[in-house]
Amino acid sequence: MSMKDWERFKIPFEKIDVATEKFKTCIGRGGYGWVYKGILSIDGKDTTVAVKRLNEQFGQGLKEFLTEIQLLSGQQHPNLISLVGYCDEGKEKIIVYEYAARGSLDRYIRRNRDATLTTLTWLERLKICADAARGLDHLHNHIGGHRTIIHRDIKSSNILIDENWVAKISDLGLSKLSVTGFGMSDIVSNGVGTRGYCEPEYYTSGVVTKKSDVYSFGIVLFEVLCGRLCIIESDINGFILSGKSVKEYYNKGNLGEITDPSLREHLGSYSMTKFSEIAYRCLHDDREKRPAMDIVAKELEETLNLQVRFTPDLIFIKAS
Helix, strand or coil, rough: HHHHHHHHHEEHHHHHHCCCCCCCCEEEEEECCCEEEEEECCCCEEEEEEEEECCCHHHCHHHHHHHHHHHCCCCCCCEEEEEEEEECCEEEEEEEEEECEEEEEEHHHHHCCCCCCCCCCHHHHHHHHHHHHHHHHHHHHHHCCEEEEEECCCHHHHEEEEECCHHHECCCCCCEECCCCCCCCCEEECCCCCCCCCCCCCHHCCCCCHHHHHHHHHHHHHHHHHHHCCCCCCCCCCEEECCCHHHHHCCCCCHHHHHCCHHHHHCCCCHHHHHHHHHHHHHCCHHHHHCCHEEEEEEEHHHHHHHHHHHHHHHCCCCC
């Protein structure tokens, strides 16, 4: 999409200022600035939106701003966060997205920090992971032509959940557009991403591929299974979730020791065994032996469908 095509996404700063009541309600922090809630008139209808405002002190800036507009403006998928518009007036660099009312997945993984959040059932976790896998598969394999988008910062805080509990991949500011099929699918770049989620080989080689995203997604799957975020949290036994630690528990057949206690009734079930096997394969030391995202998405979908047949009456009955 050319710069000229971007014009239809432009929103005047004055309109955004009004929509956010002068950036009154902060709902989070993105890769390059604070995120605010706003009410914007779209096609004559008041619509709740999320507004990310650039602050270069956060470490990211104009390059990421332009990357996100370029990549999101050309994509429409139910499991990708949608671009509503953007503002580029002087120092004001703002991106406006669809609003994900349920927030980010990491909030539910760390629900002990927020008493207002309910515990996600096993079925709901499977649904969210299958949604996210479909979104990432779209970036890798279905954006058109011989192109692919490598996200480079897959983590639970970049998986957003809308009011209907549909999960969506967000924050493409660090993403790279690549060409496939011509020996050009690998990208040499400085290591970016988030500690704990980033594939070790990317840091050591400087080469990022779609399989780098697969590794990061594997970490997210284990976070969902274990009910804790990677690296930063330990329990009374001193366990810290990392690629290395979860693979050790898996290989010893001791995953039950680190599984979220609220999921214990599913221990030994086919769906949990299959889910952990998928997550484990995503973390293979040899990136070539990791499954591609279309395979991950397909297997998670099959696992979800099987679980639905066992618990058909438990699909998303939560209140807000």
